[in-house]
Amino acid sequence: MLNFTLWDILSNLLLAARWTVLLSLIAFVSGGIAGLLLLVARVSPVPPLRIAAKLFIEVFQGTPLLMQLFIVFFALPLIGIETTAWTSAALALTLFTAAYLAEIWRGCVEAVPKGQWEASASLALNFGEQMRHVILPQALRIAVPPTVGFSVQVVKGTAVTSIIGFVEVTKAGTMITNATFQPFLVYGLVGLIYFALCYPLSLSAKALERKLNVAR
Amino acid sequence: MAYSFDFSSLLDYTPVLVDGVATTVALTAVSTVLGVALGIGGAAARTSSVKPLAVVVGAYVELIRNTPFLVQLFFIFFGLPSLGIRLAEWQAAVLAMVINLGAYSTEIIRAGIEATPKGQIEAGASLGMTGPQIFRYVVLGPAMAKIWPALTSQIVIVMLGSSVCSQIAAEELSFAANFIQSRNFRPFEVYFLATALYLALAVGLRWIFSLMGQRMFAKGVSRA
Numbered sequence: 001m002l003n004f005t006l007w008d009i010l011s012n013l014l015l016a017a018r019w020t021v022l023l024s025l026i027a028f029v030s031g032g033i034a035g036l037l038l039l040v041a042r043v044s045p046v047p048p049l050r051i052a053a054k055l056f057i058e059v060f061q062g063t064p065l066l067m068q069l070f071i072v073f074f075a076l077p078l079i080g081i082e083t084t085a086w087t088s089a090a091l092a093l094t095l096f097t098a099a100y101l102a103e104i105w106r107g108c109v110e111a112v113p114k115g116q117w118e119a120s121a122s123l124a125l126n127f128g129e130q131m132r133h134v135i136l137p138q139a140l141r142i143a144v145p146p147t148v149g150f151s152v153q154v155v156k157g158t159a160v161t162s163i164i165g166f167v168e169v170t171k172a173g174t175m176i177t178n179a180t181f182q183p184f185l186v187y188g189l190v191g192l193i194y195f196a197l198c199y200p201l202s203l204s205a206k207a208l209e210r211k212l213n214v215a216r
Numbered sequence: 217m218a219y220s221f222d223f224s225s226l227l228d229y230t231p232v233l234v235d236g237v238a239t240t241v242a243l244t245a246v247s248t249v250l251g252v253a254l255g256i257g258g259a260a261a262r263t264s265s266v267k268p269l270a271v272v273v274g275a276y277v278e279l280i281r282n283t284p285f286l287v288q289l290f291f292i293f294f295g296l297p298s299l300g301i302r303l304a305e306w307q308a309a310v311l312a313m314v315i316n317l318g319a320y321s322t323e324i325i326r327a328g329i330e331a332t333p334k335g336q337i338e339a340g341a342s343l344g345m346t347g348p349q350i351f352r353y354v355v356l357g358p359a360m361a362k363i364w365p366a367l368t369s370q371i372v373i374v375m376l377g378s379s380v381c382s383q384i385a386a387e388e389l390s391f392a393a394n395f396i397q398s399r400n401f402r403p404f405e406v407y408f409l410a411t412a413l414y415l416a417l418a419v420g421l422r423w424i425f426s427l428m429g430q431r432m433f434a435k436g437v438s439r440a
Contacts (some may be wrong), residue, residue, distance in 0.1 A: 064414055070403065
């Protein structure tokens, strides 16, 4: 039987962790862009847009990420798009991230005093200009800490994509366990890798929050 | 390509789905009770003056909050047997959910506890209450009232997260969906229905908790 050294295991896990990081980045960036559009729809003066955005957020926050992954994985082929684990993982995580970020940011937009809306409206700014020049710059300041905090959820969310066969660090852990029969060690290391990725994000979210509270 | 949807083939599997929903509800109920209890204990320890205790609980909270639930579950189910701790699927699922919710609710409840005005604790002490009595009768109630909405959201997240317990063959709703689609080859319909059921469970859970909150905290305590 082959023997695996600790370095064999760790190096393979770290290699797989690249895909965890890459998928997290893709999901966070594209989810951020989609989330911004969703946010604008959610606070827009057009009722159908508002309702549609609200519904989207409710559905994605009220259902498991695993089910979202399965639906994307099995639904895209129905409309003629070939799916791979990569594309479904990226798409599902993007939609998931967009829904949560839009809701987080909505709270930040609502924290901007009403007078700011009224003042900018009295200057004859339309909704787009109000958002662009008055509301979003102020909302952005308070939005940074919770957004950084949420990035932890995105990184952890990528673990679930192992279930549809995307080979990131959790899937690699399962595969290595099947070869080495050392689940305690392997999953322990997998957990530590996630911790190493997420803890700095958690800490910086906390530090940013403290800085913001002092500034206020 | 035209795909014709066929939800009728799911009818035969109603008992499987009902079992799945029941198991998800049971898992959630048990781990909510135990997890929140653990959270209250953890929050008490974290805010206590016993430094080592606060540090240990702090490490537990950070460790759990910065690793995925799926990995925690795998570690418990596949990893612990090498220490001689062999758990059934549902035991591992409950344990992982309790540990997970315990960490998050420790942090949530701690925020509520720290928001207690100092004067109230002093007032309790001046009435001759002991430390635990102050915690139980003065601090905990208003703290829980304040953080009830946040705690509700977290419990919903844990309930939704329980879907990955299907991966260790705990027979909850996702497991039922996997089972059905492997039989009738209608994955889209099955997962669509399962997702709708999860959404209904999430809405129902929020509704129950808001009712409970109104019942428990309406009197005498301002709802923040």
